[in-house]
Amino acid sequence: MKNLNLENASFRYIEQSFREWLDILGYSEITVYNLPNMVRELLFYMESQRLNNIKDLTTQTIEEYYGQLKERSNQRKDGALSSGHLNKHIQALRKFTEYLRTVGRVKIPLLRLENEAVETYPEWLTKEEIQDLFKASYIDNSYNFKESQAAFRSRDRAMLAIFYGCGLRRNEGVHVDVPDINFDRSVLHVRKGKAYKERLVPISKTSLDYLQEYIYDHRPALLKDRTEALFVSTYGKRMHGQSLYLRLKYLIQKTESPEIMDKEIGLHTLRHSIATHLLQAGMKLESISRFLGHSSLESTQIYTHLAGVPQERIQPFNNLRSYELTETL
DSSP, rough: OOOOOOOHHHHHHHHHHHHHHHHTTTOOOHHHHHHHHHHHHHHHHHTTTOOOOOGGHHHHHHHHHHHHHHHHHHHSSSEEEEEEHHEEEEEEEHHHHHHHHTTSSSOOOOOOOOOOOOOOOOOOHHHHHHHHHHHHOOOOOSSSHHHHHHHHHHHHHHHEEEEEISSOHHHHHTTOOOGGEETTTTTTEEOOOOOGOOOOOOOOHOOOHHHHIIIIHHHHHHHHSSSOSBBBBBTSSOOHHHHHHHHHHHHHHHHHOHHHHTOOOOHHHHHHHHHHHHTTTOOOHHHHHHHHHHHSSSHHHHHHHHHHGGGGOOOOOSGGGGGGOOTTT
């Protein structure tokens, strides 16, 4: 709720003070950004109830506010707030009241709010959020080593093309070598799949363009020794999964999108995202299963829940190339 404007100067001060308190305690940048934004909605509610002093805050006020929060509509999509999002608000409220007790502003007891039940489905990104990640890879906020920074940004786009565009698992992407990419046939040979299974994955034209730009225009600038590894580190060696994950987190921060930063995102999230988008586009579940390298169709079934598409409405596509990623990428 970053767009809410607080009229009460003391409330604005408390929100900023809460943010600084979280930062001093060593919470992550995402937490320091998100929790005060959620607390702002509580303070805005207090203003609407003509409660203009933080000492007016009681557990009853918080419970009444939370009841209203559960009923309000989701501003980004149809329906109410998800259970997961409500739980993040509860986390913010608990931490905020802890802050108030710690600094001595309000002697408020522990909250009695219970977390909402959440179905444990994998996190995924919308097509718009994927676009934001690609756009972030073009942002140049460095002042030195322009050539190497351009190489890193191109490598970031290649990373998104592999883990999102091709739907690879973390370990599969780490072990991709340049010869595994057949540009003539638009195919990626996954040699080190799960349980040592190999498979061929089709690559969209847009993903091929990103990979070609990185391999031929920028990857040579990173090389120091001979290696066939696709993803090369600053030291000229094959990148590990953790290094790729950190680059993804760096891109997430550059988007400055609270919606993206609010999610628990890893390399596997990109794989979940492409599977969900393929299903939403109408691709047959069996085709998605082969694309992902699943050993059973049951493993792919979970994406019907993520995509919100009833199984009986999923139409078969003749082949995987029916879904072109150009608009998304």
